[in-house]
Amino acid sequence: xxxxxxxxxxxSSLFTLLLTTSCSVLExxxxxxxxxxxxxxxxxxxxxxxxVTMDYESDVILEEDAEFTGDVLDSIYSVSDYEEEFAxxxxxxxxxxxxxxxxxxxxxxxxxxxxxxxxxxxDVMMNMIDDLADIPYFEQNKLEPSSKSENIYNYPxxxxxxxxxxxxxxxxxxxxxxxTIELVYNKxxxxxxxxxxxxxxxxxxxxxxxxxxxxPMFEQALDxxxxxxxxxxxxxxxxxxxxxxxxxxxxxxxWQFMYATGKTYKLNVTTLVDDRMDPVKxxxxxxxHLLDLYKKYDDWxxxxxxxxxGGGNVNKxxxxxxxxxxxxxxxxxxxxxxxxxxxxxxxxxxxxxxxQEHNLYPTDPGIMADGVDSVTVHQPLHFDQLHEMLNIPxxxxxxxxxxxxxSIIPANEKNPMSLRLPEDYIDDFIDNEKELYAFKxxxxxxxxxxxxxxxxxxxxxxxxxxxxxxLGSIAKKYRISVNQIKTWNNxxxxxxxxxxxxIVYSSGAAKVQNNSSKPASRSTEQSIHVxxxxxxLSVIAKxxxxxxxxxxxxxxxxxxxxxxxQKLKVYPASTDKNNKIVHTVKSGDNLWxxxxxxxVSVEQIMRLNNLDKKTVLKIGQKLKIN
Numbered sequence: 001x002x003x004x005x006x007x008x009x010x011x012s013s014l015f016t017l018l019l020t021t022s023c024s025v026l027e028x029x030x031x032x033x034x035x036x037x038x039x040x041x042x043x044x045x046x047x048x049x050x051x052v053t054m055d056y057e058s059d060v061i062l063e064e065d066a067e068f069t070g071d072v073l074d075s076i077y078s079v080s081d082y083e084e085e086f087a088x089x090x091x092x093x094x095x096x097x098x099x100x101x102x103x104x105x106x107x108x109x110x111x112x113x114x115x116x117x118x119x120x121x122x123d124v125m126m127n128m129i130d131d132l133a134d135i136p137y138f139e140q141n142k143l144e145p146s147s148k149s150e151n152i153y154n155y156p157x158x159x160x161x162x163x164x165x166x167x168x169x170x171x172x173x174x175x176x177x178x179x180t181i182e183l184v185y186n187k188x189x190x191x192x193x194x195x196x197x198x199x200x201x202x203x204x205x206x207x208x209x210x211x212x213x214x215x216p217m218f219e220q221a222l223d224x225x226x227x228x229x230x231x232x233x234x235x236x237x238x239x240x241x242x243x244x245x246x247x248x249x250x251x252x253x254x255w256q257f258m259y260a261t262g263k264t265y266k267l268n269v270t271t272l273v274d275d276r277m278d279p280v281k282x283x284x285x286x287x288x289h290l291l292d293l294y295k296k297y298d299d300w301x302x303x304x305x306x307x308x309x310g311g312g313n314v315n316k317x318x319x320x321x322x323x324x325x326x327x328x329x330x331x332x333x334x335x336x337x338x339x340x341x342x343x344x345x346x347x348x349x350x351x352x353x354x355x356q357e358h359n360l361y362p363t364d365p366g367i368m369a370d371g372v373d374s375v376t377v378h379q380p381l382h383f384d385q386l387h388e389m390l391n392i393p394x395x396x397x398x399x400x401x402x403x404x405x406x407s408i409i410p411a412n413e414k415n416p417m418s419l420r421l422p423e424d425y426i427d428d429f430i431d432n433e434k435e436l437y438a439f440k441x442x443x444x445x446x447x448x449x450x451x452x453x454x455x456x457x458x459x460x461x462x463x464x465x466x467x468x469x470x471l472g473s474i475a476k477k478y479r480i481s482v483n484q485i486k487t488w489n490n491x492x493x494x495x496x497x498x499x500x501x502x503i504v505y506s507s508g509a510a511k512v513q514n515n516s517s518k519p520a521s522r523s524t525e526q527s528i529h530v531x532x533x534x535x536x537l538s539v540i541a542k543x544x545x546x547x548x549x550x551x552x553x554x555x556x557x558x559x560x561x562x563x564x565x566q567k568l569k570v571y572p573a574s575t576d577k578n579n580k581i582v583h584t585v586k587s588g589d590n591l592w593x594x595x596x597x598x599x600v601s602v603e604q605i606m607r608l609n610n611l612d613k614k615t616v617l618k619i620g621q622k623l624k625i626n
Contacts, residue, residue: 155359160198163357168193172350179230181300183346184328192340192347197358203240208355208362210241213372214254218283225287227294233348234304235286237341243279243402246588248616252276253402255286265289272410272454273417278403280374280418301327301342309338367396371423375430376416380450383407384441390428392421410454465500478504483553490600492547501592501602531566544570581625585617600625 155161169185176183196204218232238256239245251258253276257267265285267275275281293303296311305327306314317330324330327342351358384407387394398407400420411417421429429436440446463474471482471494482494488503496502529540537548537560551557554569562568583594591611595602606612608624617623 150356151359151361152356153359159359160201161358162198165190168350171354172346175230175349175353179228181228181230183230183349185346186343188340188343189346189350192344193350195344196347196351197360201360202363204351204355204360205363206365207236207241208352208360209365211236211352212362213365213367214241214279217279221283221287225291227287227291228300230349231290231300233352234290234307234345236348236352237344242587243277243399244588246590246593248590250590250592252588253282254279255282257282257285261289270410272404272406272408274403274405276403278418279400280420281403297325299325299327302330304342304345305330305334305338308341309335313338367399367422372400372420373423373426374418374420375426377409377411377419378413378416378433379411379437380447380454381409381411381419381437382441382445382450384443384445385436385439386421386429388441389432389436389439390425392425396422408450408453461504463502463504465496465498465502467498469496469498470494471496474502474504480504483549486549487553490604492549527570529568529570531562531564531568533564536560536562540568540570546570583623583625585619585621585623587619589617591617594623594625 165185168190172183172185172189214235215232218235219229222229222231235241235254239254241254243254245254245256246252247256249258252262252274255276257265257276259269259276262269262276262285265288267278267281267285269276290303290307293306293311294300297303297306297314302314302325305317313335314330317333318325320333321330331339351360355361383394383397383401383404386392386397400422401409409417409419419429437447461478463478465474471485471491475482475485485491485502485504486494488505527544529544531540537551537557541548541551548560551568551570552560554571585594591602591605595605605623605625606615608626
């Protein structure tokens with residue numbers, strides 16, 4: 001029957017229509033040779049079809065040597081035939097036709113019966129796991145297995161247990177009985193079990209150790225909103241429980257909030273404080289965000305998919321799937337990262353609950369997980385003051401308070417701020433609070449110095465360019481000059497674009513900034529150039545390897561008109577090679593943060609390092625700054 005159906009479909013123009021109906025989203029015509037062998041014949045023909053498109057151009061949908069024609073035709077001919085064929089297979093997805101459709105859409109690395117894991121080393125979640133090994137706190141501590149660990153199965157230390165599909169399926173079914181989340185087992189989940197339980201075993205042990213610190217907090221917040229406690233495992237997928245985690249897209253913290261989404265849930269970002277990295281505030285915001293998404297989709301997996309890729313992508317995938325509101329039904333139409341997101345979440349649920357069965361035990365991070373409390377800070381305070389006066393380990397202060405980006409707590413009476421400390425130091429803080437604010441550190445940091453530093457920061461703003469704006473209108477808004485904006489942002493011309501971020505200072509701070517502003521790659525020694533006949537600003541700028549804007553800025557020139565004999569201040573380009581700045585990329589770095597640190601533009605860094613918008617920064621990568 002199937003052979004007849006195959007011949008009929010192949011010779012009929014209806015084949016294109018049927019395949020189009022199966023795929024639903026159509027873009028461009030491609031010619032592919034389909035070949036199907038039977039016992040007695042080989043049928044070969046060239047078919048024109050419109051390829052299913054995904055959200056990423058890099059996704060490989062179909063190949064010229066595709067060996068899945070039979071599966072495509074079978075699924076078109078009869079779903080019930082497919083069900084019979086796979087009736088004895090223990091790995092079953094939610095929808096009967098799901099595996100058949102997935103065969104059409106799978107990537108090269110996920111071929112049937114290949115045994116190859118589908119999770120690439122470049123996967124975003126893999127990068128998050130790897131970053132855990134590089135955070136400064138762990139670099140300073142020798143990690144040892146927790147004293148609470150118990151090898152109940154008497155495994156050898158280097159033994160890596162593996163289990164059959166039926167065992168994985170049975171265990172996840174037991175976990176499913178304990179929650180309202182529809183946990184299932186399939187080969188995508190299996191691939192991520194392999195990641196956490198085999199390929200990244202050492203990292204998973206660190207995650208188990210960090211879970212003792214963060215999971216009680218997560219569970220308390222989830223319980224407050226009457227949400228499934230299993231959602232705590234989402235933070236493992238998002239950040240590997242690294243409180244300083246950052247993505248190349250700019251997401252931050254345990255729950256990986258983007259700037260705009262964070263603002264929606266009252267997570268503020270300033271030069272000194274990033275609430276997205278505040279474990280307490282971000283956890284509260286994550287619960288609210290997830291609950292809002294669940295109310296919208298009435299399905300936890302769809303809520304998780306929207307948390308990862310945004311509601312727009314999920315809505316688009318639902319439309320492409322014919323309106324089906326089921327994660328596995330819309331799976332082929334989701335962005336690549338989101339297709340691995342829910343399987344990773346299920347895998348983390350499994351591995352964290354069956355860690356001992358996999359010979360995995362918590363690595364003790366050497367911090368007091370059971371004894372952390374919060375105090376309220378009412379005046380500006382530096383981490384060095386806490387460290388030197390109360391002898392609190394600096395790594396503990398930084399680890400529990402990652403939201404304070406410059407080790408400064410910019411608190412005041414009108415805006416007090418929270419500080420998390422090991423319980424052993426809480427009484428010391430309360431008893432010495434007033435003295436702490438006035439304490440002067442070895443580096444000379446005290447209340448006066450902090451207030452001065454905070455004043456500088458408060459004068460700086462980031463302006464996001466809107467459609468129709470130009471440097472002139474922005475300068476007028478902040479009561480500053482166009483040249484000042486160009487200097488602060490290292491702009492060569494006046495061209496700007498919507499969405500571009502510009503550093504601007506209030507007019508009071510602008511004067512201070514201008515008096516001391518000299519490009520970092522220039523000599524600190526001022527020279528005087530006397531204008532000669534025939535010279536103009538362009539000629540002089542070329543001579544001293546600077547820009548016309550630099551000359552106008554250094555000399556407060558309103559126009560380009562010069563007089564013979566006029567004296568101009570210049571700062572010649574330095575010949576000192578040490579003035580060249582190179583930044584080594586660290587965990588959580590992105591181009592925007594790096595540009596702010598050095599006072600240059602993102603565009604300059606991209607130009608000097610031949611980067612494009614799709615480039616993903618790697619830890620240890622060297623970037624030229626000037």
